Amino acid sequence: MSTDTEQSPPNATSRWEHLRPWVSLVARIALAGVLGYAGYLKAIEPQESVRSVAAYELFSDGMNQFIGYTLPLFEIALALLLIIGLATRYVAALSALLMAVFIAGIISAWARGLTIDCGCFSSGGQVAAGETAYGVDIVRDIGFMLLAGIVMVWPRSPFALDGFLGLYPDSGGEKSDE
Amino acid sequence: MSKxxxxxxxxxLKQERLKEQRRAKRNKLLTVMAVALGVVALIVGGGYFIITSQANSTGNLVAERLSGWDKQLPPQTLQEDGSTVLAVEDASAPLVEVYADYQCSHCADFEEANGELLNMLAAQGKAVLQLRPVSIFAAGGPPAGTNSLRAGAAARAAADYGKFVEYNQLLFANQPNGTAEGYSADELIAWGEELGITDAAFAERVRSEAGVVDAFAEYQQSGDQGDDSFLAGSYVEQILAATNAVKDRYEGPNAFGGTPSVYINGELYTGGIDNPIDLADTIEAASPGEPDTRPQSTDDNSPSPSPTANETTEQ
Known part of the structure; x- marks a missing residue:
């Protein structure tokens, strides 16, 4: 924080501490929405999902099918855990990791000169040479990663099972114990 | 006791209490993580089970429908635009147009999932199947574009010998990766031989078309400038024309948006490519239709090496 806050510590700090859980809540729900939507679109078309994975030309047929089937389900599971707010910090960390894997996949497709749709939402596969959008896809995934980062750093937010179970007594609460 | x-x-005591608190906190965290892991395992495992059993049941249903068919193809008739119509004689059945590109991986998947079932419907007189190869990849240039064009031209050459449907199947089964040169002239000729096309004119045709494809790639590189007379009379020209034609043929909700596309009596089928049963049921429920193309007459001066072989399978 800047010197500004040092001059008026109680106000600015408490205002941020007041706001923080709500920022975290918004990030949590937004991330859940993104993962849930992406997962749902792919899970209802499993064969399309397998083709999207195959388009990256990274794995064997059997592996493509396994990933194509399970990845959307994994996304849905993470989304559900984020919505109910269970093990929030760790689920957010996994989501960030997943985004990193997606970004790596897109970069590898880009570097190898593949002309595919990332298959991030709905079905991917080959597209015409001029229709790739790798840059946009990567920037978007970085945005999602930032959401996950917010939830990871400040996992405590309202309407979360974690809070109900007292899993993340915030820093302020811990101090008052002593 | 001293002070x-x-x-x-x-x-x-205070330290112990703190330790106890920390242990309780850790246990709580471990429990929460175990429950979260359980939720993930349940959703992923359960979902995987549902998806695989659904895929199996679709496969079984298709196999069941195919089981009564003796795999005998009905006559295939080459059309003026280079497409092929597969139907029993005087068929009164819905027209099913299939637009596909030999480099399009979804088209290979479509062929694998639906090809046999469609052939069966045609053989049983329940469909007039029109296979209409196009090359949407051509515009992108090599290697995918040139692969697509070489294969399309070779398939057209195979149609001169009445072997289009079989050749079409072989091409999709051997589809190359779109990032490297594939569908080489040698391969294309070998696949023809596999189907009994041993005429030297077929090999010659495939090689000359491959030359046209190379010239077309150079022409594209120069920004479509200059003389394109090298295309005249080639099967490459025919497939490029077919590709342009389909874009004009359909509009509005039926507009051609890519390959594979299936039209039933001119209406775009939107049921996806993974549900052959639904496709077959939709076709069987449709009313009879007719191709908008005319059969290529067997006595015109087409560039075919052996035009009379067009309808050999009709015997």
């Missing part, structure tokens, strides 16, 4: 030792005692 000091009492203080020490109190300190120890």
């Amino acid at each position: 000091a030792s009492r203080k020490e005692n109190r300190e120890r």
Whole structure:
């Protein structure tokens, strides 16, 4: 924080501490929405999902099918855990990791000169040479990663099972114990 | 007891209490993580089970429908635009147009999932199947574009020998990766031989078309400038024309948006490519239709090496 806050510590700090859980809540729900939507679109078309994975030309047929089937389900599971707010910090960390894997996949497709749709939402596969959008896809995934980062750093937010179970007594609460 | 030792005692109790608190906190965290892992395992495992059993049941249903068919193809008739119509004689059945590109991986998947079932419907007189190869990849240039064009031209050459449907199947089964040169002239000729097309004119045709494809790639590189007369009379020209034609043929909700596309009596089928049963049922429920193309007459001066072989399978 800047010197500004040092001059008026109680106000600015408490205002941020007041706001923080709500920022975290918004990030949590937004991330859940993104993962849930992406997962749902792919899970209802499993064969399309397998083709999207195959388009990256990274794995064997059997592996493509396994990933194509399970990845959307994994996304849905993470989304559900984020919505109910269970093990929030760790689920957010996994989501960030997943985004990193997606970004790596897109970069590898880009570097190898593949002309595919990332298959991030709905079905991917080959597209015409001029229709790739790798840059946009990567920037978007970085945005999602930032959401996950917010939830990871400040996992405590309202309407979360974690809070109900007292899993993340915030820093302020811990101090008052002593 | 001294004051000091009492203080020490109190300190120890406090430490123990803190340790106990920390242990409880850790246990709570471990429990929460175990539950979260359980939720993930349940959704992923359960979902995987549902998806695989659904895929199996679709496969079984298709196999069941195919089981009564003797795999005998009905006559295939080459059309003026280079497409092929597969139907029993005087068929009164819905027209099913299939637009596909030999480099399009979804088209290979479509062929694998639906090809046999469509052939069966045609053989049973329940469909007039029109296979209409196009090359949407051509515009992108090599290697995918040139692969697509070489294969399309070779398939057209195979149609001159009445082997289009079989050749079409072989091409999709051997589809190359779109990032490297594939569908080489040698391969294309070998696949023809596999189907009994041993005429040297077929090999010659495939090689000359491959030359046209190379010239077309150079022409594209120069920004479509200059003389394109090298295309005249080639099967490459025909497939490029077919590709342009389909874009004009359909509009509005039926507009051609890519390959594979299936039209039933001119209406775009939107049921996806993974549900052959639904496709077959939709076709069987449709009314009879007719191709908008005319059969290529067997006595015109087409560039075909052996035009009379067009309808050999009709015998």
